[in-house]
Amino acid sequence: MLKHEQIEDTLIAAAKQQGLGLSGKDLLDIRTKVAATLAAKERYKQRVNSTGAFQWNKPAPPRR
Known part of the structure; x- marks a missing residue:
């Protein structure tokens, strides 16, 4: 993967060109x-790449 410095330098060089x-x-x-x-x-x-699927559970009602 490219480093952000290389990407920035490439964009700046292209603009100057x-x-x-x-x-x-x-x-x-x-x-x-x-x-x-x-x-x-x-x-x-x-x-x-996360392991397992997210499973939403309905929250329990508040105890009163």
């Missing part, structure tokens, strides 16, 4: 979106 100037906000957006995407990918992988 297209002649786009990146401001500090653009760099921050790239870093946050890459981090959020990789975190979502990891959560999905954990969900798919």
Whole structure:
């Protein structure tokens, strides 16, 4: 799996190759979106590989 630094560097290099100037906000957006995407990918992988199925049980009525 690619590391987030490699993904960020690739996106920045592609933007510069297209002649786009990146401001500090653009760099921050790239870093946050890459981090959020990789975190979502990891959560999905954990969900798919989890053992056992989730079984919801109806809560017991309160004791009065």
